[in-house]
Amino acid sequence: MLAFQLHQLQEIDTARARLQAEIHALEARLADHAAVEAAGQAVAAAKAALARARQALRSAEAEAEEVRLKIARTEQALYGGRVRNPKELQDLQREAEALKRLLAVKEDAQLEAMLAAEEAETAFQNAEARLQTLREERLQQEARWNGDLATSRQRLAALDERRRRLITTLPADALATYERLRERRGGLAVATVTDGACDACGAPLTPDLLRAARSPEALAFCRTCKRILYVP
Ligand SMILES: [Zn+2]
Known part of the structure; x- marks a missing residue:
């Protein structure tokens, strides 16, 4: 017995x-929110990278535009009829050619900056989607865990009560x-x-x-x- x-x-x-x-x-x-926090930090990092990429694209566009304006001014001088001196015309011709080579370089840079900005945009959207998914999963998990916790605590309280009654007989x-x-x-x-x-x-x-x-x-x-x- x-x-x-x-x-x-x-x-x-x-x-x-x-x-x-x-x-x-x-x-x-x-108590462990590490996964959602990490995803939130990834979104912040992707957002900052996107802002930098957009800024770089604006700079590249401005640089290319500046060269285009210089080309237009040079060609206006070249074909406008005001400059007649052959030496000056030859200098203008050379300058226009040099500017067109420079423009090709600047347009390549602009294209690269555009692709980089698109990639940064995609990365940002992916990071945001991942954060959203993790948050939704977390809400579902928390509801389940809180339910399990309440059940376990009730069971434990019932066992504690049974134990209290049993030990009085020992x-x-x-x-x-x-x-x-x-x-x-x-x-x-x-x-x-x-x-x-x-x-x-x-x-x-x-x-x-x-x-x-x-x-x-x-x-x-x-x-x-x-x-x-x-x-x-
Ligand atoms: Zn034994």
Whole structure:
């Protein structure tokens, strides 16, 4: 009877330990916002990169436009009829040619800047979509985790109540022995006997010890792992 009661207490405590671990794990998950925070930082970085890419594109466009204006002015001078000196005309011709080569370079740079800005735009949109997905997933997860947490806490409270009622029926010395063993034996103070052997460590029981383990009042202990023996 005493071993049976301690076995019941052990079952309650094992279930409590499992629930406490579940509750801690759920609380840790709920407190951990790292994934959404990282995605938010990625969005901020992508937004800054996009702003830089757009600025670079505006600069490239302005530089190309400036060269185009210079070409227009040079050609106006060249074909406007005011300059008649052949040397000056030749200089203007050379300048116009040099400016057109420069314009080709500037237009290449402008095209590259445009492609880079498009890529930055896509990267920014992807980062934002990822953040949105993670936020939605997180909301669903949190709802599920909070539900699980409430259930686990209710179960734990019910077990705590069962434990309080059970220990009032136990002798103080038996309870003290149980608590001491539970602390020293990895949370398991009571070992069930199956086929004449201790379930916890596997050691076989002598016939005398098996008889002692069946006693309703006195406790018997496994000779190998020292746990309280319970024969179902
Ligand atoms: Zn044992």
